Structures are given as structure tokens and as C-alpha cells.
Amino acid sequence: MPLKVVQIRFEDPPVSFDAASEILSYIAYPIDENQRAKFAATLCRFSHLYQSRKDPRHGDMPHLIRPKHFETLGGIEAGEVYRGMELIRRRLPMAFSMLLPFLIARATGRNPKKVGGFEATVDNICQQIIEQNGVDASNNISNFKTRIWSPTRPVAHLAFALHFEVYNKRVNDVNKNDEDVLEILCPHPTDMLLMQVLGTAEAVRVWLPSLARVRFKEEDTIMFVPSGSGTL
Amino acid sequence: VSIFDNRPGGRQSTAYAMRVCEIRFSNPEIPFEAASLLLSYIAYPSDTDERTEFSRALCRWEHRAEALRNPEWRSSPKLARPVIFFKEISAKTLPKQIDNLMLRIVTCVSMLLPQLHRVSESDVLPFGNNPSVSNIARNISELSGKSKKSGADIISDVWAPAKPVAHLAYAYWDCVLDERLENNPEFAAKSRSEMLTPLADQKRLLRVISYAELIRQELLALPGSRFKEGDMIKFVASGA
Numbered sequence: 001m002p003l004k005v006v007q008i009r010f011e012d013p014p015v016s017f018d019a020a021s022e023i024l025s026y027i028a029y030p031i032d033e034n035q036r037a038k039f040a041a042t043l044c045r046f047s048h049l050y051q052s053r054k055d056p057r058h059g060d061m062p063h064l065i066r067p068k069h070f071e072t073l074g075g076i077e078a079g080e081v082y083r084g085m086e087l088i089r090r091r092l093p094m095a096f097s098m099l100l101p102f103l104i105a106r107a108t109g110r111n112p113k114k115v116g117g118f119e120a121t122v123d124n125i126c127q128q129i130i131e132q133n134g135v136d137a138s139n140n141i142s143n144f145k146t147r148i149w150s151p152t153r154p155v156a157h158l159a160f161a162l163h164f165e166v167y168n169k170r171v172n173d174v175n176k177n178d179e180d181v182l183e184i185l186c187p188h189p190t191d192m193l194l195m196q197v198l199g200t201a202e203a204v205r206v207w208l209p210s211l212a213r214v215r216f217k218e219e220d221t222i223m224f225v226p227s228g229s230g231t232l
Numbered sequence: 233v234s235i236f237d238n239r240p241g242g243r244q245s246t247a248y249a250m251r252v253c254e255i256r257f258s259n260p261e262i263p264f265e266a267a268s269l270l271l272s273y274i275a276y277p278s279d280t281d282e283r284t285e286f287s288r289a290l291c292r293w294e295h296r297a298e299a300l301r302n303p304e305w306r307s308s309p310k311l312a313r314p315v316i317f318f319k320e321i322s323a324k325t326l327p328k329q330i331d332n333l334m335l336r337i338v339t340c341v342s343m344l345l346p347q348l349h350r351v352s353e354s355d356v357l358p359f360g361n362n363p364s365v366s367n368i369a370r371n372i373s374e375l376s377g378k379s380k381k382s383g384a385d386i387i388s389d390v391w392a393p394a395k396p397v398a399h400l401a402y403a404y405w406d407c408v409l410d411e412r413l414e415n416n417p418e419f420a421a422k423s424r425s426e427m428l429t430p431l432a433d434q435k436r437l438l439r440v441i442s443y444a445e446l447i448r449q450e451l452l453a454l455p456g457s458r459f460k461e462g463d464m465i466k467f468v469a470s471g472a
Contacts, residue, residue: 015309048314059315062262068306071296075320 002205002223003154008198010191010230016063017047020188023158023197023224027091028084030155030222039084041069046081050186081182088159089181091152092167095159098125098149102211103160103204112213121213122149154222157208161201166193191230198224250461251396255441257434257471262311264294267431270440270467274340274404275333277397277465288316289326290431297429327425332390334424335376337409339390340401342368347454348402348447365391396465399451403444408432441469 006026010019025040044066052059101112101120112120116128126141126149152159170184189197201224208216253273257266272287291312299306346363369391370383381389394401409427413419419427432440444467451459 011309016314018309045314045317049318052314052318059318060313062258062311062313064309065312065314066307067295067299067310067312070292070312070317071299071306073292073296073321073323073326076318 001219002221003219005223005225007225007227008194009228010195010226011064011228012230012232013064014191014230015066017044017051017188018064018066018069019191019194020185021047021069023162023194024088024185024188025084026222026224027152027155027159027162028087030151039080041072042077042080043084044069045076046078047186047188049076050182085181085185088185090148091155091159092163094129094148095152095156096163096168097129098122098214099156099160099204099208099211101125102214103207106207106211122215153216154220156216157204157221158197158201158224160204161197165189165197165200195226195231198226250464250466252466252468254468254470255437257437257469258311259471260311261434262313263298264291264431265313266434266437268294270400270437271333271404271428271431273465273467274336274394274397274401275329277393285319286329288319289321289329292316292321293326294429294431301430327423330425330428334427335372336390336394337401337405339369339372339386340394340398341405342372343391344398344402344447344451347457348450395459396463399447399464400440400444400467402447403440404432407436407440407443438469441467 008019008022009015021040021044024043025036028039029036048059048063101115104110105112105120114120115124116131118124118127122145123141126144130141130144166189167184188194205218205221205223208214208221209218255266255270268287268291271290272283275286276283295310295312295316343365346368365387366383369386372386372390373381373383376386412427448464448466451457452461452464
């Protein structure tokens with residue numbers, strides 16, 4: 001049994017930025033439900049504002065919204081959005097780097113490819129991410145695993161899938177530095193693409209327990225299921 | 233929403249100028265939008281920027297009020313213009329604006345009632361004295377409690393700016409708020425912002441607009457009327 005089963009609602013016609021904000025919020029805050037819901041709502045409102053800056057007609061046009069994301073009377077806290085997006089910026093490539101060698105090995109039946117000339121282990125991959133990205137200069141592997149990898153684990157499959165299906169392609173398409181996570185993820189992927197992301201995430205999730213070196217148990221992972229009229 | 237001046241022959245004379253304001257009803261309906269717009273005309277008949285801000289704030293405030301009334305409503309998709317959610321709403325300013333709006337509605341009703349019902353000094357007087365503007369204003373001042381506005385303040389700050397939309401305020405009271413007062417004994421004890429919500433639905437708003445136009449014509453036709461065509465905004469519904 002998974003840790004929990006989360007239904008991501010897709011509507012027909014689509015609710016602007018709704019499913020994308022939910023999915024991204026689970027990557028930023030997989031466990032803390034209050035913080036996650038707050039971030040999802042703020043990100044959804046922010047996405048409308050962000051899109052309006054690109055296209056001033058956006059804000060004045062009617063869009064479908066889910067009122068629960070809009071019931072605060074406060075302004076849009078950009079700081080909260082940037083904090084969450086920074087977590088996402090770290091977690092997407094990390095989950096991808098961490099899982100990819102083992103998933104390929106699982107699919108091909110071969111041993112995982114070496115990472116930076118070393119055997120593919122969680123520690124070695126962490127070391128490589130630290131060196132490549134300078135995630136935090138003072139970090140050692142132990143800190144990195146505790147502070148960054150562990151909180152990502154329940155949604156590592158989702159982060160992997162989002163990176164694989166969207167982020168990686170957009171980074172290459174627009175040749176953007178991956179610091180510009182907002183630019184890459186806004187506008188958010190379409191609902192169709194997000195459903196594909198959830199499909200990939202679930203395919204990865206069911207394999208996780210069989211990847212011996214990353215030591216996943218199914219009960220540590222969150223299962224994401226598309227639901228709603230948009231899935232019919 | 234379009235606002236245009238209907239000047240006969242395109243002349244610049246303002247003698248017969250009539251301002252016509254269109255309240256556009258979206259199809260499919262955008263919840264609370266038309267009601268917020270209509271009420272914002274009562275609150276700010278002449279200042280477009282303030283009216284727009286207030287209309288957006290009111291619409292957003294009603295979204296929240298509806299979510300609190302109806303938890304299922306908050307989770308199902310609804311149409312809205314995102315711009316209404318961009319700006320922070322002050323928890324102090326908006327209730328105060330709503331207070332002012334309600335005071336304006338009550339003032340308009342009190343001022344128009346004697347005229348529309350042809351109440352004269354010799355009739356039974358609703359306020360216990362001659363229904364002159366100053367007497368009515370003084371009565372409102374005494375009843376308005378916390379606002380501490382004098383009768384003269386009521387005339388200059390509340391009644392005078394409201395005259396172009398007094399017929400709309402009267403119609404909103406008669407078609408929406410008066411019924412709540414009759415049907416709910418606790419209505420009078422509510423705060424003014426609580427009295428205003430829920431905002432009128434589309435069907436009722438159409439009645440308000442039609443009724444407002446009847447009142448406008450009646451006021452213009454009154455013998456010795458102080459209202460002139462060019463002073464009163466004509467409201468029309470479109471898209472419904």
C-alpha cells in the first residue's frame with residue numbers, strides 16, 4: 001500500500017493552472033498538508049498574475065477557477081512562490097539524476113552505468129549532484145541526503161516524471177538556465193501533458209521497490225491518480 | 233461594460249445629455265460580477281477607477297462569503313476574471329466601503345420614498361416631521377449611529393453624490409434588501425456588510441435594472457421634480 005493516494009482533478013473544460021499547481025505543490029511540500037495547500041493556492045493565483053504580465057488580456061478574460069484557491073483576501077505572496085519553486089528547482093533534477101541509472105538498469109537488465117567514473121550508488125550520485133550544482137557548498141553527503149533527498153523520496157517518482165516529460169525538454173527547447181524555474185514551468189503544462197506525467201510517475205513508482213540500491217518501500221511513496229471530468 | 237453619452241446630434245450641449253451605463257451579463261454567467269458592478273455604480277457613480285477597484289473587491293469578497301456559506305461550492309470550478317484576485321483587499325477598508333454603500337442606499341430610499349409616494353406635510357409622515365431633505369438627512373444622521381455624520385454631512389457627502397444613481401439604489405433596496413428585512417427578523421441586527429451578502433442573482437438584477445428605469449422616469453415626471461434627465465444615469469442590461 002502506498003503512503004497515501006492522491007487524486008489530481010482534471011476538469012473538462014480545464015481549470016486554469018489548477019492541476020499543475022496541485023502537482024507542483026506535492027513536489028515542494030509532499031508531507032506538510034497545510035503548507036502544501038497554501039502553496040498550491042498561492043501558486044495558482046500567482047500563475048494567473050504571471051500570465052497576465054506576459055499577456056495583459058489574460059486577467060480580464062473569464063477563466064475557470066476553483067474558488068478554494070482564491071478565498072483569501074490577501075495579496076499574492078511572491079516570496080512564498082519563490083521558496084516553493086526553489087524546492088522544486090532542486091528536486092526535479094535531483095530525482096531524475098538519482099533514479100535514472102537504476103531505472104535504465106531495471107529496464108535493460110544490465111548493471112547501472114557508472115556515475116562520474118564511480119559505481120552508481122546513492123552516495124556517489126549525491127556527491128556528483130553536490131559537485132555539479134553546488135547545491136550547498138557546506139553540504140556533505142550525509143546532510144544532502146537528510147535535507148534534500150529524504151524529503152523528496154515520497155514524491156521522487158513524480159519529480160522524476162515531471163523532469164523527464166516537461167522540465168528537461170523545456171530547458172533544452174528554450175536554452176534557459178535552470179535557475180529560471182518559473183520561466184520554464186509557467187505557463188504550466190497542459191492537462192493532457194500532466195496526465196502523461198502522472199502516468200509516467202506511476203510507472204516509475206511501481207518499479208521503485210525493485211530498485212535495490214535506492215531502497216524504496218511502496219508504503220513510503222505517494223500514489224497520484226488522475227480523476228475528474230477531464231480524464232474521461 | 234460600456235459607458236457612453238447619448239448627445240442628440242452629437243452636440244456638445246449638456247442640456248439634454250444623458251449618461252447611459254450598460255450592465256453586461258455574461259453568458260455563461262460569471263458569479264457575482266454583474267451584481268458587484270451594479271453596486272459599484274451606487275458606491276462610485278462618477279469615479280471610474282474607484283468603481284472598478286470596488287467592483288473587483290466586492291466580487292472577490294463575495295467569492296469568499298459564498299465559500300464560507302457553501303463548502304461544496306469552493307471546490308467546484310467557477311468562472312471568474314483573475315484580475316479580481318490580484319490586489320490585496322484591506323480587511324478594514326472594504327467593510328468601511330460597504331458601510332458607506334449601505335448608508336448611501338438607505339439615504340436614497342429615505343430621500344425618494346416621500347417623493348415617489350407623494351407624501352406631503354399633511355400626510356402621515358414616515359419620519360415624524362416634514363419630509364424635507366434636511367429633515368430626512370437629520371433623521372438618518374441620528375439613526376446611523378457610529379458614523380457621526382451630521383445632517384449636513386449626509387446631504388453633502390452621501391446624498392448629493394448619490395443622486396445620479398438614487399433610482400438604482402432605491403430599486404436594489406426594494407427588489408433585494410427589503411425582502412430580506414421582511415423575511416428575516418434578524419436582518420436588522422446584522423452588520424451592514426452582512427446585510428449586503430449574498431449579492432443578488434442575475435434574475436433579480438434584471439428586475440432591479442428594469443425597476444430602476446421606471447423609478448428614474450417617475451422621478452423625472454414628478455411635478456416640480458428636482459431631477460433632470462442629464463443628472464441621472466440610465467442603466468440598461470445587456471447580454472442577458
